[in-house]
Amino acid sequence: MPPTVTEPIRKRPTLHDVAARAGVSKSLVSLALRDSPKVSAASRAAILAAAEELGYRPNRTASSLVQQRTHSIGVHILDLHNPVFAEILDGVHEAARRHGYSTLLVTGNADRQTEKQEITRLLESRVEGLILIAHRLSDDDIAAIAAEVPTAVVTWQMDGIARVDSVSGDDRLGMRLGVDHLVTLGHRSIAHLSGGENRISHARRDGYVEAMAAHGLEPRVIPGGFTESQGYRAAHEAASSSQDDPPPTALLVANDLAAIGALAAMRDLGLDVPGDISIVGYDGMRLLEALDITTVAQPLADMGRQAADLLMERIDRLDRPSVHRRVATELRSRGSSGPPPSPRR
Amino acid sequence: MPPTVTEPIRKRPTLHDVAARAGVSKSLVSLALRDSPKVSAASRAAILAAAEELGYRPNRTASSLVQQRTHSIGVHILDLHNPVFAEILDGVHEAARRHGYSTLLVTGNADRQTEKQEITRLLESRVEGLILIAHRLSDDDIAAIAAEVPTAVVTWQMDGIARVDSVSGDDRLGMRLGVDHLVTLGHRSIAHLSGGENRISHARRDGYVEAMAAHGLEPRVIPGGFTESQGYRAAHEAASSSQDDPPPTALLVANDLAAIGALAAMRDLGLDVPGDISIVGYDGMRLLEALDITTVAQPLADMGRQAADLLMERIDRLDRPSVHRRVATELRSRGSSGPPPSPRR
DNA sequence: CATCGGTGTTGGAACGTTCCAACTGTCCCT
DNA sequence: AGGGACAGTTGGAACGTTCCAACACCGATG
Numbered sequence: 235m236p237p238t239v240t241e242p243i244r245k246r247p248t249l250h251d252v253a254a255r256a257g258v259s260k261s262l263v264s265l266a267l268r269d270s271p272k273v274s275a276a277s278r279a280a281i282l283a284a285a286e287e288l289g290y291r292p293n294r295t296a297s298s299l300v301q302q303r304t305h306s307i308g309v310h311i312l313d314l315h316n317p318v319f320a321e322i323l324d325g326v327h328e329a330a331r332r333h334g335y336s337t338l339l340v341t342g343n344a345d346r347q348t349e350k351q352e353i354t355r356l357l358e359s360r361v362e363g364l365i366l367i368a369h370r371l372s373d374d375d376i377a378a379i380a381a382e383v384p385t386a387v388v389t390w391q392m393d394g395i396a397r398v399d400s401v402s403g404d405d406r407l408g409m410r411l412g413v414d415h416l417v418t419l420g421h422r423s424i425a426h427l428s429g430g431e432n433r434i435s436h437a438r439r440d441g442y443v444e445a446m447a448a449h450g451l452e453p454r455v456i457p458g459g460f461t462e463s464q465g466y467r468a469a470h471e472a473a474s475s476s477q478d479d480p481p482p483t484a485l486l487v488a489n490d491l492a493a494i495g496a497l498a499a500m501r502d503l504g505l506d507v508p509g510d511i512s513i514v515g516y517d518g519m520r521l522l523e524a525l526d527i528t529t530v531a532q533p534l535a536d537m538g539r540q541a542a543d544l545l546m547e548r549i550d551r552l553d554r555p556s557v558h559r560r561v562a563t564e565l566r567s568r569g570s571s572g573p574p575p576s577p578r579r
Numbered sequence: 580m581p582p583t584v585t586e587p588i589r590k591r592p593t594l595h596d597v598a599a600r601a602g603v604s605k606s607l608v609s610l611a612l613r614d615s616p617k618v619s620a621a622s623r624a625a626i627l628a629a630a631e632e633l634g635y636r637p638n639r640t641a642s643s644l645v646q647q648r649t650h651s652i653g654v655h656i657l658d659l660h661n662p663v664f665a666e667i668l669d670g671v672h673e674a675a676r677r678h679g680y681s682t683l684l685v686t687g688n689a690d691r692q693t694e695k696q697e698i699t700r701l702l703e704s705r706v707e708g709l710i711l712i713a714h715r716l717s718d719d720d721i722a723a724i725a726a727e728v729p730t731a732v733v734t735w736q737m738d739g740i741a742r743v744d745s746v747s748g749d750d751r752l753g754m755r756l757g758v759d760h761l762v763t764l765g766h767r768s769i770a771h772l773s774g775g776e777n778r779i780s781h782a783r784r785d786g787y788v789e790a791m792a793a794h795g796l797e798p799r800v801i802p803g804g805f806t807e808s809q810g811y812r813a814a815h816e817a818a819s820s821s822q823d824d825p826p827p828t829a830l831l832v833a834n835d836l837a838a839i840g841a842l843a844a845m846r847d848l849g850l851d852v853p854g855d856i857s858i859v860g861y862d863g864m865r866l867l868e869a870l871d872i873t874t875v876a877q878p879l880a881d882m883g884r885q886a887a888d889l890l891m892e893r894i895d896r897l898d899r900p901s902v903h904r905r906v907a908t909e910l911r912s913r914g915s916s917g918p919p920p921s922p923r924r
Numbered sequence: 925c926a927t928c929g930g931t932g933t934t935g936g937a938a939c940g941t942t943c944c945a946a947c948t949g950t951c952c953c954t
Numbered sequence: 955a956g957g958g959a960c961a962g963t964t965g966g967a968a969c970g971t972t973c974c975a976a977c978a979c980c981g982a983t984g
Contacts, residue, residue, distance in 0.1 A: 289727075291699075291702055291703055291727070292703055293644075293703070293705060294700075294703045294704045294705070295640045295643045295644045295649065295704070295705055296644050298640045299638075299640045299641050299644055304640065314659070314665040314668060314669075315662055315665045315666070315865070317660055317662060320659040320660045320665075321660070323659060324659075327686070327688075336685075336700055337685075338683060338684075339683075339684040339685075340681075340682075340684075341672070343672075354636075355639075355681055357636055358636055358637055358638065358639045359639045359640070360638060360639070360640055382591075382634075382636070462865070462866060462868075462869040463869070466869060494866065494869055494870070495869050497869075498869040498870065498871060501871065501914075520660070520807070521807060521839065523807075524807040524808075524811060524839050524840050524842075524843040525839070525843065525870075526843060526846065569846075
């Protein structure tokens with residue numbers, strides 16, 4: 235058990251101190267600590283010993299300054315509460331680490347203003363690249379950022395912006411898979427709980443409308459959002475608005491988190507899932523497996539990994555043309571979707 | 580729509596460039612950009628204009644180096660996949676921002692070795708303080724870290740280590756609340772799905788054993804873990820081991836994520852919750868509200884906020900004695916717990 | 925008219941590294 | 955004996971900022 239005495243944190247030793255103790259020059263210490271082959275075995279041993287004894291710790295800020303490189307990338311994530319983003323982040327971390335980069339993670343808390351501020355901070359910290367995992371910025375904002383630093387966008391296709399690469403699934407296709415799945419089960423009255431006013435939600439909504447049209451079915455979009463509570467509310471509205479229309483027999487929800495909320499709403503309304511109503515989510519986060527919810531899945535970690543790989547590639551070759559990678563989207567059928575209650579005409 | 584031409588990222592302008600353009604010295608530019616009152620209105624205007632025109636962006640690494648301050652704290656988080664940590668992080672971010680600090684977030688991916696590496700990185704980046712949100716380090720490791728930088732630990736009580744503050748709930752009390760709740764409902768056969776081999780799990784397990792003893796009941800601990808899948812497996816084992824003993828009528832689970840897994844296991848076994856078996860989680864993450872799972876709740880965001888506040892306080896006053904803050908723990912009764920199936924003797 | 929105080933402004937030193945050109949040996953070759 | 959190659963080592967410049975002491979200028983004051 236370490237003693238409770240509070241010995242003052244003294245000034246950190248520098249290369250200079252290590253050099254003095256080892257009886258060599260600071261340059262040699264620098265070389266030795268970076269495993270240069272030009273250092274003799276004797277010097278190396280003395281230096282390592284001295285560094286150890288002093289508790290030397292290299293100063294990255296100084297190193298970054300002189301090298302004009304930070305070996306770090308910035309990652310901006312829309313909302314840490316959504317486990318989807320944690321899964322994407324896994325891939326980003328893995329790839330960054332593999333390339334010898336560390337990551338600076340920030341969140342904008344879904345507010346455009348703080349989002350910009352946080353990104354500004356990253357730029358001032360001189361990150362060498364930027365990964366935006368979902369964002370609320372305009373194309374112009376992105377272009378301005380990319381003029382300063384290579385950028386990769388995840389979950390949304392960017393095109394035509396210099397130095398911006400992107401990785402995303404195919405939202406229209408995904409929604410078609412969802413609609414097809416439900417239609418195959420026999421549903422004809424399928425409502426879509428949208429994700430609110432942002433690009434991804436719009437794409438998913440459009441995909442839904444198209445797919446419904448392709449089956450000759452009437453689309454019904456209920457405004458919602460990407461959180462459990464918004465999903466809950468939208469689902470509640472959709473399923474209880476039964477005075478005029480009959481309620482839908484299936485809900486295709488904008489994302490997984492909202493689908494969890496939708497499931498909760500059905501439970502509170504006393505409706506059986508999938509007996510009375512089917513629910514399908516979107517994203518494919520791990521937790522949905524335990525919850526047995528059908529979803530349109532994307533390879534999340536892989537998306538993060540690919541974005542980071544693209545970014546590293548671009549850091550090495552700034553002027554490479556912009557790339558978009560589209561990842562496979564597939565339906566994972568689980569217990570929350572089944573045939574509609576009574577064979578509707 | 581911005582043009583696709585790839586104009587090379589040219590060298591970033593420095594204070595010097597701004598000074599030249601504004602026709603003043605670099606010192607004055609530095610003062611003006613930091614809103615010093617000693618700068619004349621005319622100079623200030625010229626400088627701001629020049630900075631704007633050049634797209635000047637201050638270099639934080641240089642600034643940190645000379646100031647010997649980074650205005651940033653490091654945050655280490657055990658596992659980003661657990662939404663509990665995102666909620667704690669909210670509080671940390673809020674407090675850090677309020678004090679004018681930015682945060683560097685890293686994860687160890689629940690592996691002790693990489694955990695140490697990541698923390699080393701933070702120290703090399705010269706963070707001014709460290710917040711550990713759950714960790715796997717030994718007391719000696721923590722003491723060594725705290726010798727370099729003020730440290731605050733969340734979710735675990737530290738005492739007697741110099742320069743380490745901590746914030747946690749009361750795990751023993753929490754488990755007693757859980758057991759009491761179930762006993763009050765009429766349960767006598769209550770199993771605990773543990774969280775694995777780590778301090779928090781041990782404390783919760785011990786709390787459970789004590790509380791059971793206080794009611795004169797036989798404890799039954801089933802080894803598990805903190806993830807959905809580990810919760811699933813442990814619950815499956817607990818509920819299906821019915822050849823010898825009768826299965827328990829209630830499961831008190833080590834954390835919320837595992838409780839979700841446990842719920843899934845019951846569903847797959849065809850058991851009704853709470854009709855056949857009750858489930859109680861631990862932590863109080865938001866998602867459980869939607870899932871209607873009873874849990875022992877802690878004020879997560881508040882824990883993060885308090886930890887950050889303590890840390891800031893300590894950064895200002897290094898030698899303050901160590902503090903531990905205990906936050907309130909309370910039971911949130913929801914739909915996953917109810918009376919046992921048949922009145923057992 | 926010399927001195928003072930105050931307001932703006934300035935150049936240089938410092939922060940802790942890395943990079944570079946230059947230096948010292950030592951050994952080998954002609 | 956003189957030179958070249960090479961391994962090992964060195965001091966100084968640089969990175970972009972902040973801090974500090976000092977300066978120039980002005981009007982007011984004795």
